[in-house]
Amino acid sequence: MRNRRREDLMQKDVADVVIAGGGVIGCAIAYFLSKEGMKVVVVEQDSIGSHASGFAPGSLNPLRLPLETMDIMLPLSWRSFQMHKVLSQELKEETGIDYHFCPSARVILAFTETEAEELKLLADSQQKQGFEVYWLDRDAVLDMESRISSEVIGAVCSEDGAELESYQYVLALAQAAEKYGTEIRHGQIIGLKRNGTRVTAIQLPSGDIACERTILAMGPWTGLASSWLSFSVPVKPQKGQVLRMQVTGLPFPYTLYWANHYITQTRHDGLIYTGTTHEDVGFDDQPTEEGRDSIINGLLTMMPSLEKAELVLQTACLRPLPADGLPILGEVPDWSGVYLATGHWTKGILLSPITARIITDLILKGCTSIPIEPFTPARFTSNENWRLVSHMD
Ligand SMILES: Cc1cc2nc3c(=O)[nH]c(=O)nc-3n(C[C@H](O)[C@H](O)[C@H](O)COP(=O)(O)OP(=O)(O)OC[C@H]3O[C@@H](n4cnc5c(N)ncnc54)[C@H](O)[C@@H]3O)c2cc1C
Structure with a gap:
C-alpha cells in the first residue's frame, strides 16, 4: 500500500507532456491535450503570446496560398479555418474572452x-x-x-476568410488550457534528457521537468533545438513588420492584398493593420525606418487616399520559416516521445487548431486521420531536394 502511494507520488511529478513554447501553437496544443485529460506543462521563456503569435494581425486566409504548395496546403488550411469557427464559440464559453473572430x-x-x-x-x-x-x-x-x-x-x-485578435486568441487558449489543468511555467529550456531513444525530461537552468513526451513549439527558435536532438530542424527566423494606423472614413469590410502588402481593419478599435516585410536578418526583431517606408509605399499604391492616415504603432516580430515552406508536424526521427510543431511561417494563427488536433491525435492514438505525410520531420531525412516556395501572408 505504502509502495503504491509512493509510486503515485512519483508519477505525479512526471508530466504527460511538456510543451516548449507558449506561442499560439504551444497554447493550442496545451488546450487540446489537457481537455483530453493529459497532464500538460507549458514552458515559456518570455511570456505567453509575447512574440509573433501576439503581434500578428490575425487574418485567416485559407485560400491565399503559394501556387507551388496549394494542393498540399489547401486541405489543411481549409479544415483549420472551419475549426476556428467552432473554437471561437467554445473558447468564449470556456473563458469569457471574446477575441473578435469575424468573417470577412x-x-x-x-x-x-x-x-x-x-x-x-x-x-x-x-x-x-x-x-x-x-x-x-x-x-x-x-x-x-x-x-x-x-x-x-x-x-x-x-x-x-476571417479576422481575429491574435493576442486575445492566444490568451483564451492558454486560459482554457489552465482551466483543464495545464500548468504554465516560466523558464528557458536548454536541453532534453533521454533514456535510449525515449525522452525522460526537459532541462531548465533551475532544474529538470520529468516528462513522458515533449513537444517543441518554439516558433523561429525551434531550429536551436537541433543540437539537443542531433537532428537538423530546418527552421529559421524571418522578420515581418506591420503598422497600425488611424484612418478616417468608411470602415473596411474586407481585407485587401497586393503582392506582399495588405490592409485590414480591426473591429474593436477601428485601426488598420498594414504590412508587411519578409526580412532575413536573424533574430533581430527591431522595427526599422526602411520597413515603415516600404509598407507605406505599398499602402499608398493600393489606396492613395490614405495619404493622411496617422501612424499609431510599428511592430516587428519573427515568423518561423521552414526550409521548404511547409509546417513541420510529428515525431522526430530516432526519438521516441519528441514531437515538432513548428514552421507555420505566415499562417500560424490560421493553422493552430489543425496543428493541435494532429499532435493530440499522434500523442493519444499514435496516428491521425488527417494526412500528414508532407509535413512530417522525416521528410528532411529522405529528401534532399526541398526548396523554398514564395510566401503568402
Ligand atoms: C508580421 C507578421 C504577420 C503575421 N500575420 C499572420 C496572420 O495574419 N495570420 C496568420 O495565420 N499568421 C500570421 N503570421 C504568422 C504567425 O504569427 C506565426 O506563424 C505564429 O505566430 C507562430 O507561432 P508559434 O507559436 O510557432 O511561434 P511564436 O509565437 O514565436 O512562439 C514561440 C514561443 O516559444 C518561446 N521559446 C522559444 N525558445 C524557447 C525555449 N528554449 N524555452 C522556452 N520557450 C521558448 C518563445 O519565447 C515564444 O513565445 C504573421 C507573422 C508575422 C511576423
Missing part, C-alpha cells in the same frame, strides 16, 4: 497584366476544387471600393 471577404488586387494572369490562374485552380473565388474587372473593383487606386486592373475575391 478577401480582395487580392492586380496592377499589372502579369499579376492579373497569376491571380486568374489561382482563381481557376480554386474554382475547380469547388471554392467560391471570382475575378472582378477594374470597374467592378472601383464600384465596390472607390478608395482603391484607379491604376488597378482587376482583383480576385473570396468570401472565405
Whole structure:
C-alpha cells in the first residue's frame, strides 16, 4: 500500500507532456491535450503570446496560398479555418474572452497584366476544387471600393476568410488550457534528457521537468533545438513588420492584398493593420525606418487616399520559416516521445487548431486521420531536394 502511494507520488511529478513554447501553437496544443485529460506543462521563456503569435494581425486566409504548395496546403488550411469557427464559440464559453473572430471577404488586387494572369490562374485552380473565388474587372473593383487606386486592373475575391485578435486568441487558449489543468511555467529550456531513444525530461537552468513526451513549439527558435536532438530542424527566423494606423472614413469590410502588402481593419478599435516585410536578418526583431517606408509605399499604391492616415504603432516580430515552406508536424526521427510543431511561417494563427488536433491525435492514438505525410520531420531525412516556395501572408 505504502509502495503504491509512493509510486503515485512519483508519477505525479512526471508530466504527460511538456510543451516548449507558449506561442499560439504551444497554447493550442496545451488546450487540446489537457481537455483530453493529459497532464500538460507549458514552458515559456518570455511570456505567453509575447512574440509573433501576439503581434500578428490575425487574418485567416485559407485560400491565399503559394501556387507551388496549394494542393498540399489547401486541405489543411481549409479544415483549420472551419475549426476556428467552432473554437471561437467554445473558447468564449470556456473563458469569457471574446477575441473578435469575424468573417470577412478577401480582395487580392492586380496592377499589372502579369499579376492579373497569376491571380486568374489561382482563381481557376480554386474554382475547380469547388471554392467560391471570382475575378472582378477594374470597374467592378472601383464600384465596390472607390478608395482603391484607379491604376488597378482587376482583383480576385473570396468570401472565405476571417479576422481575429491574435493576442486575445492566444490568451483564451492558454486560459482554457489552465482551466483543464495545464500548468504554465516560466523558464528557458536548454536541453532534453533521454533514456535510449525515449525522452525522460526537459532541462531548465533551475532544474529538470520529468516528462513522458515533449513537444517543441518554439516558433523561429525551434531550429536551436537541433543540437539537443542531433537532428537538423530546418527552421529559421524571418522578420515581418506591420503598422497600425488611424484612418478616417468608411470602415473596411474586407481585407485587401497586393503582392506582399495588405490592409485590414480591426473591429474593436477601428485601426488598420498594414504590412508587411519578409526580412532575413536573424533574430533581430527591431522595427526599422526602411520597413515603415516600404509598407507605406505599398499602402499608398493600393489606396492613395490614405495619404493622411496617422501612424499609431510599428511592430516587428519573427515568423518561423521552414526550409521548404511547409509546417513541420510529428515525431522526430530516432526519438521516441519528441514531437515538432513548428514552421507555420505566415499562417500560424490560421493553422493552430489543425496543428493541435494532429499532435493530440499522434500523442493519444499514435496516428491521425488527417494526412500528414508532407509535413512530417522525416521528410528532411529522405529528401534532399526541398526548396523554398514564395510566401503568402
Ligand atoms: C508580421 C507578421 C504577420 C503575421 N500575420 C499572420 C496572420 O495574419 N495570420 C496568420 O495565420 N499568421 C500570421 N503570421 C504568422 C504567425 O504569427 C506565426 O506563424 C505564429 O505566430 C507562430 O507561432 P508559434 O507559436 O510557432 O511561434 P511564436 O509565437 O514565436 O512562439 C514561440 C514561443 O516559444 C518561446 N521559446 C522559444 N525558445 C524557447 C525555449 N528554449 N524555452 C522556452 N520557450 C521558448 C518563445 O519565447 C515564444 O513565445 C504573421 C507573422 C508575422 C511576423
